[in-house]
Amino acid sequence: MAERKISCTGIKPTGTPHIGNYFGAMLPAIKLSREYDARYFIADYHALNSLKDPAILKQYTYEVAAAWLACGLDPDRSLIYRQSSVPGTFELTTILLCFTPKGLMNRAHAYKALVAGNEETGHDPDDGVNMGLFTYPILMAADILQFDSDVVPVGRDQAQHLEMTIDIAEYFNKNYNQELLKIPRPLIQSNVETIPGLDGRKMSKSYDNYIPLFCESKQLRKMIMKIVTNSQTVEEPKNPDDCNIFALYRLFAEPDEISALAQRYRTGGMGWGEAKQALYEVAERIIAPLRDKYQQILSDKAEIDKILDDGSRRAQEIVSAKLRFLRHHIGI
Numbered sequence: 001m002a003e004r005k006i007s008c009t010g011i012k013p014t015g016t017p018h019i020g021n022y023f024g025a026m027l028p029a030i031k032l033s034r035e036y037d038a039r040y041f042i043a044d045y046h047a048l049n050s051l052k053d054p055a056i057l058k059q060y061t062y063e064v065a066a067a068w069l070a071c072g073l074d075p076d077r078s079l080i081y082r083q084s085s086v087p088g089t090f091e092l093t094t095i096l097l098c099f100t101p102k103g104l105m106n107r108a109h110a111y112k113a114l115v116a117g118n119e120e121t122g123h124d125p126d127d128g129v130n131m132g133l134f135t136y137p138i139l140m141a142a143d144i145l146q147f148d149s150d151v152v153p154v155g156r157d158q159a160q161h162l163e164m165t166i167d168i169a170e171y172f173n174k175n176y177n178q179e180l181l182k183i184p185r186p187l188i189q190s191n192v193e194t195i196p197g198l199d200g201r202k203m204s205k206s207y208d209n210y211i212p213l214f215c216e217s218k219q220l221r222k223m224i225m226k227i228v229t230n231s232q233t234v235e236e237p238k239n240p241d242d243c244n245i246f247a248l249y250r251l252f253a254e255p256d257e258i259s260a261l262a263q264r265y266r267t268g269g270m271g272w273g274e275a276k277q278a279l280y281e282v283a284e285r286i287i288a289p290l291r292d293k294y295q296q297i298l299s300d301k302a303e304i305d306k307i308l309d310d311g312s313r314r315a316q317e318i319v320s321a322k323l324r325f326l327r328h329h330i331g332i
Contacts, residue, residue: 005150007036020195020203081311088319
């Protein structure tokens with residue numbers, strides 16, 4: 001029986017996931033673990049670039065781990081661990097630093113955006129730029145390459161990150177005239193649509209238009225009732241394919257429910273308040289058991305530590321073997 005291919009997914013602990021994260025990233029990644037040997041790392045060192053409060057960073061790490069476990073990640077079938085607990089990752093980062101052109105880092109989206117913002121406001125171009133931010137694509141490359149990952153699931157807006165990993169691996173391999181680092185390929189989640197937020201833009205914490213995944217029932221309904229709609233009256237027929245409420249409804253509902261609500265839209269006689277209530281009911285049906293499981297898992301941080309420590313130990317064993325192989329070939 002052939003070995004399963006390896007997939008790698010990083011999860012940055014910068015807050016509790018929202019509905020967009022759940023449908024856009026978490027469910028596809030967990031589904032992928034049924035086909036691939038999946039490795040999930042909580043990228044706490046990546047988060048350190050912007051999150052400097054130790055208590056909050058630690059709490060977010062627990063919340064992210066609990067969220068993924070509650071949503072179906074099985075630590076017995078997949079690897080989940082803290083990035084910071086695998087020292088081999090940072091040794092590989094140091095090696096990769098020696099093969100990465102500075103010009104490649106100059107083209108990273110996050111760095112370019114920060115520099116552009118500084119220039120627009122008349123600040124020094126490097127104001128607020130730390131070396132962790134500047135070199136984070138190299139650490140990310142180490143996260144992926146240490147496992148000989150075959151695929152990395154990414155959205156189209158994140159494709160550059162993996163392109164840089166591939167570039168770095170190719171620079172390295174070319175120097176030694178052999179493939180010492182496996183070249184991963186992007187697994188573009190083209191079937192995952194953009195999840196709309198409360199204002200119709202992509203659901204994002206940056207826009208403050210998101211619905212927290214595990215918010216309490218009353219808060220969930222309150223958030224849904226804030227979804228922006230147009231001025232159509234109750235009597236007017238409405239287009240379900242051009243409606244933020246319906247776009248969210250179809251994520252939670254069964255096919256027959258989706259068809260029935262679409263018909264209500266097209267025939268008229270339904271106001272936006274009724275549509276929002278329908279969304280709340282199907283969303284609560286899905287979220288309530290996840291919320292209960294999340295709270296139960298989060299209440300036992302010792303068990304979360306046990307799961308993450310076990311995953312970190314297993315990850316370090318894999319990475320140590322890869323580093324022994326690389327040291328032999330680079331003469332160290």
